[in-house]
Amino acid sequence: MIGFVGRDSAPERYGRLPVQRDDLGPARRLFEHTGGHGDFGTVAGVAAPGFAAYARVLHPASLDEEPVRWSAVAAAHGRAVTPGTRWHELIGLDRNYTNASDYGVPGVWDEHPGEGPTPPGVARSLIPVLTRHTATPDRCWFGLWHGYGRWEFDGVPTFATPGREEVLLAGPLTDVTTPTQMEEFAELPDLWWPDDLAWCVGGDVDLVSTYIGGTRELIADLLAEPDIEAYPVGPDDTVD
Structure with a gap:
């Protein structure tokens, strides 16, 4: 959620993820390792370039609040x-x-997919798969667009991604869903990556999909995971 009046000062932790106020080195290291930021509006621009394979993970629609x-x-x-x-x-x-005077199909769906970074339900399905494909699941980094929520991040250093300025967070992968557990209007981070740079998860406030770059083995596992609706994409493909 955005557009709050009288936003609160930046928290020390976003959920259980500490806000990094000094060293943006992990973000620099990610983009140095992957060869830049990718182009705005592309898969690599939402996640990061340089990975062997990519997947698009669809955010579910809903019926009676069920995915x-x-x-x-x-x-x-x-x-x-x-x-x-x-x-x-x-x-x-x-x-x-x-052009929508009405939408949905009775008994099938009644609400559009949520726009924004990865929904919590999708994140919970991604975590076990991502964990299997990094040696550092307990040491991960996260980028949060500073325009989200009720917090004012003025004075907190940010790093640039195509079209966004991101606050750096840190913590174990399993803590990525804690912001929405602790704050009514919180969003999950846009970017997630482990310290060993094995993969990168990317989302955005304007998207209804999450994009992931990693090894071919990781992407194959994502595509085979029954709780995840995912499709293979390329780094230069246009995002939704």
Whole structure:
């Protein structure tokens, strides 16, 4: 959530993740290792370039607040999901939903996928898979766009990603979901990466998908995980 009036000063911890106020070295090391930031509006621009393979993880729609896969929505609309499918096209609306006097399919879906960084339910499904593909799951780094929530991050150092300025957080991978457990309006971090730089997870306030770069083995595991709806993409593909 954004646009709060009278925002609070920056917390010492975001959930259980300490806010880093001194050293942005881990962020510099990530982009030095991956060869830059990637181009705005591309998969590598949301996650990071330089990985062997990438996946797009779809944020679920919902029915009565329960998650619904895009494939189920596609079937109800007589369409199919591909790696590049855009949500508004899948349901037959324009990009900003301005031609929607009504939406949803009774008994199938009644709410759009959540825009923003990785939803908590998706994050919980990602954590075990990501953990298997890093030697440092207890030492991870996270980028949080400073425009989220009710906190004012003025005075906290930030690092740049395409189109955003990010606050650096630290902690074990398992703590990435704690902000939404502790704060009503909190978002999860946009960027996640382990200290060994084995992979990078990327999201954004304007997206309904999360993008992940890593080894081919990691991406194969993500694509095979039954609780995750994911598709292979390339680093230069346009994001949704």
